[in-house]
Amino acid sequence: MAAKKVVIGGGTGFVGQRLGELLKLHQYEILNVSRMPGVNNISWSNIKKTGLPLNTYAVVNCAGQQFMDFTKSWSPGFKQNVHNSRVYTTQALADAINKHYKDKKPVAYVVITGVGAYEPSDDKRYDEASPAATGTDFFSKLVVEWENAAKVDPPVRLVIIRSGAVLGRWGGMIKNMFMPFYLGMGGPIGSGKQFLPWIHIDDLVRLIHFAIENPEVKGILNGVAPQVITNEEFTKAFAKALNRPAFLPVPELFLNLLLNPERAMIMTKGQCVVPKKVEDYGFKYKYPHIEDACKEFSHLFPKKT
Numbered sequence: 173m174a175a176k177k178v179v180i181g182g183g184t185g186f187v188g189q190r191l192g193e194l195l196k197l198h199q200y201e202i203l204n205v206s207r208m209p210g211v212n213n214i215s216w217s218n219i220k221k222t223g224l225p226l227n228t229y230a231v232v233n234c235a236g237q238q239f240m241d242f243t244k245s246w247s248p249g250f251k252q253n254v255h256n257s258r259v260y261t262t263q264a265l266a267d268a269i270n271k272h273y274k275d276k277k278p279v280a281y282v283v284i285t286g287v288g289a290y291e292p293s294d295d296k297r298y299d300e301a302s303p304a305a306t307g308t309d310f311f312s313k314l315v316v317e318w319e320n321a322a323k324v325d326p327p328v329r330l331v332i333i334r335s336g337a338v339l340g341r342w343g344g345m346i347k348n349m350f351m352p353f354y355l356g357m358g359g360p361i362g363s364g365k366q367f368l369p370w371i372h373i374d375d376l377v378r379l380i381h382f383a384i385e386n387p388e389v390k391g392i393l394n395g396v397a398p399q400v401i402t403n404e405e406f407t408k409a410f411a412k413a414l415n416r417p418a419f420l421p422v423p424e425l426f427l428n429l430l431l432n433p434e435r436a437m438i439m440t441k442g443q444c445v446v447p448k449k450v451e452d453y454g455f456k457y458k459y460p461h462i463e464d465a466c467k468e469f470s471h472l473f474p475k476k477t
């Protein structure tokens with residue numbers, strides 16, 4: 173039997189690469205949509221001009237300019253890049269799906285967005301039925317446009333995974349904070365009391381695979397671990413896994429000055445997000461607890477697999 177082909181926008185990134193590895197283990201064939209040439213890559217202009225490959229089984233979008241790239245200032249041009257790299261790529265894949273041959277449509281379109289869809293709050297609890305923010309800050313406005321760009325016609329199942337901070341050794345938040353924590357210079361951000369919705373990278377890619385494979389899965393999913401934690405609780409768990417102290421708080425004012433308050437709010441504010449629908453569908457987490465997740469990525473060098 174021919175391998176099932178999955179087209180992954182941003183398949184070269186932290187999430188996309190790990191997803192590709194998992195899907196290959198399950199006998200899928202992977203094709204990345206990328207700005208860079210490569211053996212398994214096609215370009216975005218190719219997707220726009222010629223559409224999806226004929227026998228595409230599913231499409232996933234994990235593309236997006238990293239907004240926590242500390243080498244880039246929070247300028248209007250950079251913000252536009254953060255926006256366009258998500259909204260336009262999501263739209264380009266949705267258009268390609270909608271234009272694809274009627275009887276050869278992919279089974280699912282899975283788009284990874286963020287928990288920025290929910291307004292930061294110290295007391296609200298958000299499950300998938302909760303109303304999303306109406307777009308008052310940069311990130312919630314972005315998520316509204318991003319998710320609107322994902323619309324695909326039936327029978328293609330649209331699954332939007334609103335991901336929390338993706339925790340893994342080689343990307344996202346952990347890549348940025350590994351060294352300070354490893355050197356014993358880590359600490360909570362601001363008061364540390366803000367919620368930190370999180371998911372281990374292995375669970376996020378397993379959830380994407382689950383969404384592709386299960387015909388009943390559709391709509392919004394909260395891509396977060398079931399254990400709700402604060403930034404302070406994460407700090408303690410990560411420091412413990414590294415066997416280091418973490419007593420050096422990072423003042424909110426310092427982050428605001430360094431990153432711009434609009435961008436810093438991703439770290440200084442949070443929301444309590446629970447994966448109710450994910451658990452109702454019967455998805456089982458490999459890393460439901462932060463202590464176990466932190467143990468998995470608290471190593472300096474690549475682990476032998």
Ligand SMILES: NC(=O)c1ccc[n+]([C@@H]2O[C@H](COP(=O)([O-])OP(=O)(O)OC[C@H]3O[C@@H](n4cnc5c(N)ncnc54)[C@H](OP(=O)(O)O)[C@@H]3O)[C@@H](O)[C@H]2O)c1
Pocket residue numbers: 181182183184185186187188205206207208233234235236237238253256257258261284285286287335336337338339343344345
């Ligand atoms: N990591 C997290 O903690 C986290 C949390 C919530 C949501 N998410 C979302 O999940 C998605 C994947 O995250 P990630 O951590 O895997 O990101 P990543 O490692 O930065 O990879 C994203 C990929 O997007 C592509 N990309 C970057 N800039 C682009 C641009 N200007 N135009 C088109 N494509 C561009 C790149 O592919 P090429 O260089 O091959 O073009 C890159 O490999 C993102 O949309 C992110 O917002 C991530």
